[in-house]
Amino acid sequence: MKDKRQGSQERCWRRRVLSYGRWSRCFGLFAIFVVLWGLGGAACVGGVAQESVVGDATERGTEAASEPQAWGPKEPTAWEGSDLDAGIPEGYVWGEAGGGFAQGVLSFSPTSGVSYGQEDFPSKILGPPQGSGLGKGSLDVVSLGCDGEIILEFLDPMIGDGPGPDFIVFENAFSPNGVGSFAEPAEVSVSVDGKNWRAFPCDPKSTSWPYAQCAGVRPVFSSPENGISPYDPSVSGGDVYDLRDLGVSVARFVRIRDRSRALPDAARWCQAHNAGFDLDAISVIWPYRPKP
Numbered sequence: 453m454k455d456k457r458q459g460s461q462e463r464c465w466r467r468r469v470l471s472y473g474r475w476s477r478c479f480g481l482f483a484i485f486v487v488l489w490g491l492g493g494a495a496c497v498g499g500v501a502q503e504s505v506v507g508d509a510t511e512r513g514t515e516a517a518s519e520p521q522a523w524g525p526k527e528p529t530a531w532e533g534s535d536l537d538a539g540i541p542e543g544y545v546w547g548e549a550g551g552g553f554a555q556g557v558l559s560f561s562p563t564s565g566v567s568y569g570q571e572d573f574p575s576k577i578l579g580p581p582q583g584s585g586l587g588k589g590s591l592d593v594v595s596l597g598c599d600g601e602i603i604l605e606f607l608d609p610m611i612g613d614g615p616g617p618d619f620i621v622f623e624n625a626f627s628p629n630g631v632g633s634f635a636e637p638a639e640v641s642v643s644v645d646g647k648n649w650r651a652f653p654c655d656p657k658s659t660s661w662p663y664a665q666c667a668g669v670r671p672v673f674s675s676p677e678n679g680i681s682p683y684d685p686s687v688s689g690g691d692v693y694d695l696r697d698l699g700v701s702v703a704r705f706v707r708i709r710d711r712s713r714a715l716p717d718a719a720r721w722c723q724a725h726n727a728g729f730d731l732d733a734i735s736v737i738w739p740y741r742p743k744p
């Protein structure tokens with residue numbers, strides 16, 4: 453039999469008739485029990501809280517990694533240099549010429565029924581071009597469809613206005629006989645805030661090949677396999693752009709809007725699942741990079 457002084461609090465509760473003295477001792481033990489229980493409980497809550505933060509962070513990380521990307525139009529993040537005529541952005545410096553490729557997609561609006569290349573979207577269009585030469589168009593592309601649109605983002609590097617051309621848009625135009633090309637022209641615009649745009653001239657209806665400054669016109673020669681530089685317009689192929697033509701010194705976004713519906717046979721080929729402009733890649737000739 454346990455000593456009464458060491459009896460458990462539970463035993464105390466079972467005793468219905470207690471003298472005042474015994475009740476006091478019992479209450480004292482009970483009070484100690486409550487304090488210890490409270491401390492333990494607090495520690496326990498603290499532990500659970502800490503665990504749940506870690507758990508949440510882990511879960512968020514998992515969700516972020518596995519969540520499918522939605523490519524509808526979304527709000528660009530605020531950036532203080534949102535003046536289209538802005539100079540070198542705060543915290544950015546010139547990098548070496550030949551600065552990389554598009555790094556992200558702000559929005560993608562393919563025409564309904566157009567699906568070509570979407571299984572590997574967007575990785576397929578964020579790397580280097582996979583040019584197939586003069587007589588053959590690359591299959592490593594994502595189709596926009598007639599009137600489709602895509603907006604690509606550049607942050608590291610952004611595109612700067614250096615001497616001469618600043619970026620190159622690669623489609624999969626090809627030219628079997630070396631004269632002109634089978635083109636699917638698209639308008640190219642640039643922006644620093646994703647809202648205000650300046651467009652290079654592109655009107656396939658009123659112009660003839662190469663359709664002013666439309667993209668999707670010139671065959672692509674550069675690919676990782678052949679080692680031809682994707683940054684040298686004299687050998688790379690693709691359609692070349694100079695920000696100075698628009699009076700813009702830096703671009704964070706490039707928008708491509710298909711204009712191939714303006715071509716004579718558009719009604720026929722605009723029905724295809726690979727209709728319209730087919731984006732392969734965009735290379736940055738003159739990069740602005742965040743300061744290391």
Ligand SMILES: [Ca+2]
Nearest residue numbers: 613614616694
């Ligand atoms: Ca330039």
Ligand SMILES: [Ca+2]
Nearest residue numbers: 726727728730
């Ligand atoms: Ca196409």
